[in-house]
Amino acid sequence: MSIRILPNPLGAFPAVRGRRMRQSASLRAMTTEHHLHPAMFVAPLFVVEGKEVRDPIPSMPGYYRFSTDLLKEEITSLYALGIRSVLLFVKVPEELKDNQGKEAINPEGLMQRSIRLVKEIQPEMCVMTDVALDPYSVYGHDGVVEGGEIINDETVEILSRMALSHAQAGADVVAPSDMMDGRISAIRKTLEAEDFIHTGIMAYSAKYASCFYGPFRDALDSAPGFGDKKTYQMNPANIREAVREAQLDEQEGADIVMVKPGMPYLDVVRAVRESVSVPVSVYQVSGEYAMIKAAAQSGWLNEEQAMMESLLAFRRAGADLIATYFAREAAAFLSQTDLS
């Protein structure tokens, strides 16, 4: 985008008055550069074992973990609001966790059952699945741990099998969030070899080692048991590296690339948008949601306005898709608003 700067902007007044086009709701609507639509939103869903569980997550006010029997109502109402994709996460019982992600490839695992169920409830709902070992790991790390290290290549093999098992259960798009090297081409090859040629990959390409994932780790009980994730997730100081990761993932066969977190990384969204041609997704993560909710609960921010303004900022930065815990509320808001 290039913006023409007049040689002497002051001299242009009063021929140029920026306020002219802001005088009425109609003029403002006509000159709006960016829009939001429910089909751009990806709604994350946390699924747990049990019956009739609708378990509030304390650090994510208004957000819940659901058992599979309650998915029907959830999926049906999201779809009715215009939302076309969900991103599934599961909370794995402690006794099923190990260091190899055995449960992650169980065809009868909670994730695999949830995928099948969502596709039964609403075949048109695009099912995206998180591919990483952390919810399945006794160490809370995204990969296999050996001698205190996260082992890349062995993890990539397991992730490929995990992605395949999601595809077999009916996932439309698998979303590797682990930041191991080479996982996109490995997953692509596995899916192709097994004839899942239309299963998409949304790569978490520029995923930063961020404190903003805190509430999510509470929700899934997946905080790292030792150390941190800095040997695989990116350094918040870097942007060139994000471009490189996104370009690599595009070359390796990613259908969508993602930047995460969102609000503190809008410059990264823009840089990635300009350097790849696949759709770019942004993830407004749990800590961003928690900040807005907490300020609103204290009466310090108007929640609806803060929500819509933050989502619009992602569009302005160049995001095509927005994964957000506000998906339902924002879609409901959009369905009520008119030009007035």
Ligand code: PBG
């Ligand atoms: C798992 C994963 C995480 C998130 C999405 N997938 C947590 C992490 O990497 O520790 C964070 C989502 C959020 O905070 O909303 N690899």
